[in-house]
Amino acid sequence: MDQIFVIRQLSEKFIEKNRTLYNNFVDYQQAFDSVWQSGLWQVLRNYGIPEKLVTLLEDIHSKTLSAVRVDGELTEWFQVTVGVRQECNLSPYLFNLTMEAMMIQALKNVDIGVKVSSQLISNLRFTDGIDLIAESQEGLQHLTDKVNESSKRLGLKINTKKRKTMAISENHVARGYGHYSE
Numbered sequence: 715m716d717q718i719f720v721i722r723q724l725s726e727k728f729i730e731k732n733r734t735l736y737n738n739f740v741d742y743q744q745a746f747d748s749v750w751q752s753g754l755w756q757v758l759r760n761y762g763i764p765e766k767l768v769t770l771l772e773d774i775h776s777k778t779l780s781a782v783r784v785d786g787e788l789t790e791w792f793q794v795t796v797g798v799r800q801e802c803n804l805s806p807y808l809f810n811l812t813m814e815a816m817m818i819q820a821l822k823n824v825d826i827g828v829k830v831s832s833q834l835i836s837n838l839r840f841t842d843g844i845d846l847i848a849e850s851q852e853g854l855q856h857l858t859d860k861v862n863e864s865s866k867r868l869g870l871k872i873n874t875k876k877r878k879t880m881a882i883s884e885n886h887v888a889r890g891y892g893h894y895s896e
């Protein structure tokens with residue numbers, strides 16, 4: 715709710731000042747299921763999570779085996795090396811740490827966004843998505859490209875079918891700006 719409120723407030727201020735606000739709503743395909751586990755363990759270590767806890771999480775994930783049932787027959791058991799465990803209370807936190815690390819990498823040396831009281835706002839985060847914010851189409855595209863590159867490093871893939879882009883101004887809300895290079 716807070717993020718939606720911020721978007722609304724920014725939109726109203728931009729309309730009031732006769733400026734255009736560019737938004738790109740990024741959604742991830744199977745967000746929790748696609749996190750690259752080896753990258754996640756490195757992220758946890760980089761954030762200073764105690765080694766005992768990281769090792770415990772690694773063990774929980776690495777000792778879990780899966781099989782697929784096809785026409786009543788069970789396939790060979792295999793280890794899953796991507797994703798966080800379903801129904802685990804820690805999974806949202808692990809995903810959020812992954813997203814934070816991804817955004818820090820994506821925004822490194824990037825000075826694009828919207829200034830609010832001398833504070834640069836370039837994104838708002840939701841459960842499994844992001845709203846990228848810029849004052850120009852070019853800036854929005856640059857942010858999008860950086861987030862896409864950084865996401866791929868951690869196994870996250872942007873869902874291009876659910877992506878929504880908007881240009882909000884006094885006269886209209888236009889959709890369709892921004893694209894993803896594969």
